[in-house]
Amino acid sequence: MELEEMMARLEALGTEQNRKVYGKHGAKEPLFGVSFGNLDKLRKEIKTNDALAEQLWNTGNTDARTLAVMIVDPKTRTLEQLEQWLDDIDYYCLTDVLVTHLASKSPLLPELLERWTTSDREWVGRAGWQLMAHAAMKSKALGEDYFLRQLGRIEARIHSSPNRTRDAMNAALIAIGMRSEALEAAALAAAARIGKVEVDHGDTDCKTPDAVAYIAKAKSRKR
Template sequence: MTGTTGIQQTVTEVLDELRTLDDPRIRAVNEKHGDDHGVNLTALRAIAKRLRTQSDLAGALWATGDTAARLLALLICKPKAFDAMELDTMIREADRPKVHDWFVNYVVKKGAHAEDLRAAWMADPDPVVAAAGWALTIDRVTKAPDDLDLAGLLDTIESDMGTAPPRLQWAMNTCLATIGIESPDLRSRAIDIGERLRVLEDYPTSPGCTSPYAPTWIAEMVRRRQA
């Protein structure tokens, strides 16, 4: 009982600190992207560095449902301590884009269940969960593509990406571009799919940044590698 009280008190203190760091201007920018917090991520990382790894505190922060608290939880948890069922539950709770992204990249990819979950999540009817499966697949395309059916992935992208919900569509488009960049034999087909579906063709891109439109993205990355 004493330990639980101590954790709860610490959670309250951390939440209070996060509230003092909430900047309305940052929140307004984040809300345009679906994230409901206003904490500068550099400041958030500084708190995580101070707290170091604390699994119990991470679990308690995640349980609050607060976006900034969940981001902090992902920075101080032990990724390899989660079993597959816990990870599956958490991805279904990761309803904000930044939480979703950090959870996949900072926790799932570093654990022992990434490959099993990748296959299960890609087939999940929930598009947010499926997007996580595609994000893990992108990592495989880049690092360990030998036993992946890349042509089959392109088949799925070609048939489903055009009508997919935004977060899933973004992940599938990223996979399309990654296949085109990493697999010369499939590059022409990847570009052709991108040109026909025209997904993210008009996405606003800041000067100096590469467009997420797959044909442009593929061409630019290939050019850089050949330079």
């Protein structure tokens, strides 16, 4: 599939309403405003295409970059390539898509967790802690002791971390608490000591979930 054809399809799928909504959430121009539902349909159609992914990323278009991280093969990405793409991002939704579709499936997962969660840079830190949340929910390779140590790191740093990093650390706290009963107790205790986590969500209706309430609600759903 040629780049020009895909860009034309993305442009046709974009809407002015989506552009406004994404813009409020921090998406930068150029931007068509393609819904995530339509991007996912394209992902399923294309499957994996590294060459097209690179071309889409290099356009600088936010929709094209979002599709790029959905169709690139996580196994082919080197650390340098992953971090180059992450360095180009200053939009939390694209950061999160990169984590979900690419970083979380990378064989470099342990190294990415170590490198990104220790970063003081807002978007790199966000990616690291969103990746930690994903690992807490999905990874069988990392043990309970590992996640218990992360609770201490979150408690020590969350209030002094950059805005969007702070948001992701709160998500990681919740995810760790949902992993097991033992971690639930430790996460609830940490959340109580942390208290309210303030995150500026800009001109949106997004709210920062209270970790204690969220973990308790998730537990009740499992019963």
